[in-house]
Amino acid sequence: MSNQGTETRGFQSEVKQLLHLMIHSLYSNKEIFLRELISNASDAADKLRFKALENPNLYAGDGELGVKIWVNKDASTLTIADNGIGMTRDEVIENLGTIAKSGTKAFLESIGSDQAKDSQLIGQFGVGFYSAFIVADNVTVVTRAATAKEDEAVMWQSAGEGEYTISDAHKSSRGTEITLHLKDDEKEFLDDWRLRSIISKYSDHISLPVEIQTIEEESKEIKWEKVNKAQALWTRSKADISDDEYKAFYEHLSHDYNEPLIWSHNRVEGKQEYTSLLYIPSKAPWDMWNRDHKHGLKLYVQRVFIMDDAEQFMPNYLRFVKGLIDSNDLPLNVSREILQDSKVTQNLRNACSKRVLQMLEKLAKEDKEKYQQFWTEFGLVLKEGTGEDFANKEIIAKLLRFASTHNDSDAQTVALEEYINRMSEGQEKIYYITADSYQAAKYSPHLELFRKKGIEVLLLSDRIDEWMMSNLTEFSGKAFQSVSKSDESIEKLADQETDEQKQAEKELEPFVSRVKTVLGDKVKDVKLTHRLTDTPAIVTTKEGEMTTQMAKLFAAAGQKAPEVKYTFELNPVHPLVKKAADTQDDVDFKDWVELLLDQALLAEKGALNDPSKFIKNVNKLLMK
Template identity: 90%
Template sequence: MSKQGTETRGFQSEVKQLLHLMIHSLYSNKEIFLRELISNASDAADKLRFKALENPDLYAGDGELGVRIWVDKDAGTLTIADNGIGMTRDEVIENLGTIAKSGTKAFLESIGSDQAKDSQLIGQFGVGFYSSFIVADNVTVKTRAATAKENEAVMWESAGEGEYTLSDCDKATRGTEITLHLKDDEKEFLDDWRLRSIISKYSDHISLPVEVQTIDDESKDVKWEKVNKAQALWTRSRSEISDDEYKEFYKHLSHDFADPLIWGHNRVEGKQEYTSLLYIPSKAPWDMWNRDHKHGLKLYVQRVFIMDDAEQFMPNYLRFVKGLIDSNDLPLNVSREILQDSKVTQNLRNACTKRVLQLLEKLAKDDNEQYQQFWQEFGLVLKEGTGEDSTNRETIAKLLRFASTHNDSDTQTVSLESYINRMQEGQEKIYYITADSYNAANHSPHLELFRKKGIEVLLLSDRIDEWMMSNLTEFEGKSFQSVSKSDESIEKLADQESEEQKQAEKELEPFIERVKTVLGDKVKEVKLTHRLTDTPAIVTTSADEMTTQMAKLFAAAGQKVPDVKYTFEINPDHPLTQKAANTQDDSEFKEWAELLLDQALLAEKGSLNDPSQFIQRMNKLLVK
């Protein structure tokens, strides 16, 4: 490795913004800087253990893996050192000078100056190192990669403003040593008791020993005293672990600043032996919809860290789950490729999926308010499971929540079980409507019959809903029915049996034939309907045809969309229908027929192919 001398480099602009947020938003919780630095040291030790599986020489010398902390009261410095994997010069630039995640800049701009929001979100970048600048006005990092020689170490220095300096240095041992030059009003962190209490509070669960230096006043002998339990939390019995310890371990794993909603800790013995500790976060990560979003599971084999982002153990629709799996059945040198095809992996994936769904069922049953918080953050992702996971589809369906005509609100609180409990006697199906927005769904003319009969309809307006409903065929023996599709059960609801009604329909037969002639192949069929009260006409699709919303999904994805042929259903009791039926002039009649169809298409699709023609036609008829 050649020497590269001293250079000064500018921070990536996102880092500058993040440092500003760190220093100004997290000040009320400033002691977390120590948790973050110890957590990073623990990760460095994990990575060294893993690399040493292939190259045991990396362990040579430098004693047992651990973290050491000491202060220099005269100089006003606090130092945190580990003997883990260390960093090369390029890794220092990558890890301490940039935030390598797509979309970071746009995200930082979008959160603006909402400080309450800032403090919740900063941890989601996994950049805990920068929290050093909450308490320090200058930070020095000395690091030597495990593969480097004593004179190939790197020193990084910064005051946390616009730039940092890199230089070569000597370091006797591998690993990283971070020295914080504390601000004048942060000298409390030089106090031995204060440091010990923070370590006990935040880092007790870390499997690495965290030692604090003590110097005998008389003999000046230096001693190192272990402060934490130094036993991997997931290896302890559940009864021994407090809720606070579980919460702190979650923050160590995820670098999230908020508490998790719920967690499950399980040890399985028998045919397969493994421990899982799985957490449901309370906030969605800002990059959950990014293609490069990382899954939140760590894999350990016999307590040795193997990999981050072990996506093989959790389906994509549960990508928000954080935690770890520690398996006794996988080889220590397991790779991602081997995991892909392993029967052990598949069994673990199935077990962990079931475990998470059970956690969510428990949350929904025990604490509806907290479940609603979960649904608001992760409901859209969970909906993906209806198509991805046919084995657990019924369980996922129980966890879904909807807006409906039962509640006058766009908040999604209605479960399918509660819908079924409210179904009317003789009601055969679960009725729903999909639309571009809640208001479009809630005010759709398709609902008029159902409101009149007091039948509840689910109002679906998320982009994924149409696709989701194509995968949900039934729930507890009741099939789903879109109210915008023609269906026998809807016809039965709308049937009018009076002789007077039948006579009126017979009289309108010539009108229907006349409309068919005028519209030609613009529609599949024209017929009278009794499902409307306030609207002159609607369009519907038949059961085997693509719905309007599905056609929009295809178009949005750049796919060729087949023409949707609608059935044009006309309300015989509406004044506009009667006005059109009484129009003798063929040219004017054509305008009425086209206008009624355009109105129905506008209500169904939210747009028209030629809106200006629609406006001209309407204006012409209004003037007449």
Template identity: 85%
Template sequence: MSQPGTETRGFQSEVKQLLHLMIHSLYSNKEIFLRELISNASDAADKLRFKALENPDLYGGDAELGVRIWIDKDAGTLTIADNGIGMTREEAIENLGTIAKSGTKAFLQSIGNDQAKDSQLIGQFGVGFYSSFIVADNVTVTTRAAKATPDQAVVWQSAGEGEYTISDAQKETRGTEITLHLKEEDKEFLDDWRIRSIISKYADHISLPVEVQTIDEETKETKWEKVNKAQALWTRSRNEISDEEYTEFYKHISHDFAEPLSWSHNRVEGKQEYTSLLYIPSKAPFDMWNRDHKHGLKLYVQRVFIMDDAEQFMPNYLRFVKGLIDSNDLPLNVSREILQDSKVTQNLRNACTKRVLQMLEKLAKDDHEKYLQFWREFGLVLKEGCGEDFANRESITQLLRFASTQQDSDAQTISLDDYISRMQDGQEKIYYITADSYNAAKNSPHLELFRKKGIEVLLLSDRIDEWMMSNLTDFAGKAFQSVSKSDESIEKLAEQETDEQKQAEKELEPFIERVKTALGDKVKEVKLTHRLTDTPAIVTTAADEMTTQMAKLFAAAGQKVPEVKYTFELNPDHQLVKQAADTQNDSEFNDWIELLLDQALLAEKGSLNDPSQFITRMNKLLTK
């Protein structure tokens, strides 16, 4: 007979997929399920402490928080219990039956059966509870919210096969009790020594005591023995914390399964007193670009947990940083609204931002490969800082990495210091080009002069690059210059000095006038250029005008785009330009000029307003 108030519900489809991946994927490290459950218990205790700041009655006479674990070998069960915040019926359904993150479904579908990726999944969603099903074929959760009465508890039960039941229950104490009915092949976790070793390995840094039940064989008396150190890791001295402990603490606070690339543990005393422990992850979360992506640090005040995702302490372009701040200068009842306007918050934010940038500088200097791994994962996010953080722009610019004409690869590995060290004698500017793709940038006709002269050009093809460059003016005293814009330094490189060349240009002046007449106001200006070798014509924009890539950004954002007026530059040495110049028939001449302009616009923009007209005109000239 079913319990009162019992209902059977289906898991959200994303949960089904996640459970399937976990149950059927080969985990090389099954013991992590216990780490995740202890971590969740620790979070439940933190939340209760915070809520009790306003309402001490929530403790209900039991203020000593902790986790208790016991084994029942006869029943084949392992139970993990806490006396933290607990859950109501609605919260149990929400927390145990759904994954409330947008983009989850698309991400799960993209994973397929790649088991190397599967092992990272639990951390991606912050839903470590589901790791229970790696070792258990049935899981029972009994929970009572701190504000509830004993008869308002609920029991949640599932075999991890697509549905679960939830029913009313009686529970004398607040908190959550999770009982795992272990699979036959996972009975190793019924061993007392095995459980103790896992707790020591994964839970030493948690400030919550984790106790294991022992039964005296003679008296049959039950005792509880604390296994972990139960001292918050960040309160300990750096030289007594091992790298392994730092790594485990990162996994605890971030629910990430990969190890961090770098971390910084810092205690500041004096005018302001705080401790910060900041980590750089090694993998970007799948929802880094989602609007609901949680970022920021955990905030503690005088070692009391206050809030998750305190984004006020880190600028948006460093949203990938994980860790915590423990401040002695903020009030215990601090809210997000108070944080927003607090001078203490602003000072902490500035200090943490500088520390992260220093961590990245050190990583770039000490470990080139690790830094490039960071750049591949988070480079796009860091680029946002060029326009968001004026005070640290120089440090951010130093950290940027680019592809360039120096290498035959789209890998972004070149720093601006590398570029400057290779600049030619007399070269005054850092040259770059922005385009829709690496190949479009690499094969742009704008590069012909620079290849001929052996001058390196940075190839920028990320969507954010044009916006980023609009916020960068110079680096180490060298100005940035787009090769698709008109500029004196480029004209100087392309100058032709022989009398014969000057005479040839003079003879083409009537041709240029004729082109101007043919095109009218379609272009801003028409002129000859010597910056091309293989291409008949290009279009460029003036130094003070919007570039093609910026216009595309505006259009993609749904904004009205001002018309870009180009300068049409013709290569007098190219056979097609010579052929056009020799054409006497006005109609045919106009077709040639329109065709050359469309070619140049196609190379610059990647599309044309009227491609069919371009094709008709080209076919017409080809048949002649």
């Protein structure tokens, strides 16, 4: 590795924006800088432990892994040093000059300067290092990679104003040393007691010792004093861990500064031995729908950190879960490829999934308000589980929440168990409708019969809902039934014909044949229906046929969906249907029939293939 001299480089524009945000918006919570820098030091130690599994020589000669902190009151500097993995010149440029996450720029522009939100999001980028500039007007980093020689260290310096210098340096030991030149009004961070209180508050649970330098007044002897407990939190007994410690550990683990909603800490012994500590966040991360959103648990094997974001232990629909798993049954040199096919992995994944679902079930029973908060943030993701996790489909269905005609609100609060308890006498099925929006579902003509009969209908308007319902066939022995499909149970509800109605239907038989002739293969069938009160006509599909919403899903995914062929159902007692039936002129009759079909299609699909033709038709008939 040859020395490359000194160069000055500009920060990537996202870093400039982030630095501006750090320096100007996060002033109210400035002590977080120390937590972030200690957290980074802990990660550097974890990475060294992992690399040393293959190359034990990396540990050579630099003592026990740990973090050391000291101040120089005369120079107004605070230094945080670790003897972890260290960085090469290229890694320094990559880690301290750029933010690699896609979507960062758009995100930074969108958050403005909402202080509370900003401070919660710092660590989600993995850029907590820049929080040093909240308290420092100059930062110097000297780092030496574990694989480098003493004269191959690197020095990075910046005043946080748009550029940094990088130069060759000499460092006798591996690791990273960060020196903050504190601003004039930040001298409180030179105070020993202040630093100790921050370390105890935020970094007590970190598994490597954090030591502060003390100097004996008389003898001037330098001593190091450990400030934190320095025992991996998940290895301690649950009874000895306070809620505050669990919350602080969650912050360290997830870089999310909202408190977790709920957590579960379990040690399992027997055939398989492992410890899991799983958290459910209270807020969804900003990039949860990004394709490169990292998810999964931290994996430890016998307390040695192995990898971040090990998604093999958590199904995709539980990608919001944070936490770790520490296994005694996996080899220390385990790789992602080995994890993919391992029987141990499969068992751990099943156990973790079950544990999370049980946590949610408990939350839903014991704290409806908190569960509702969870559903608002993560309900859409949980819905994916109906098609992904066949083994747990029943418990996932229990956790689903819906808007329904029972409440006059678009809030998804209705559980399927509540729906079943309210079912009308003789009601055989759970009725639902899918639509583009809550309003479109609520005011759909398909609901007229159900309103009249006082039967509750679930109103589904999220894009994923149609796909979800294709995977949910029944709950507690009751089948699901879409009200936009023709079905015997719906016919039975509507079918209370009087002799008068039967007579009217008989008289309209020639009219139905005439409509069939006019429409030809535009529709699958034409029939009369008694399920409507205020609407002249609707279109329906049959069980097993492509639905409107499913066709829209195909289109949104850029795939060609088969054309939906509808049954055209007419309300025999509606004045417009009677008007059409009485029309003798063939051209006028065709206009009336097409108008009624287009109205029904518009209500069903929310759009028409040829809206201008529909408008012309309406205007023409209005003129008459």
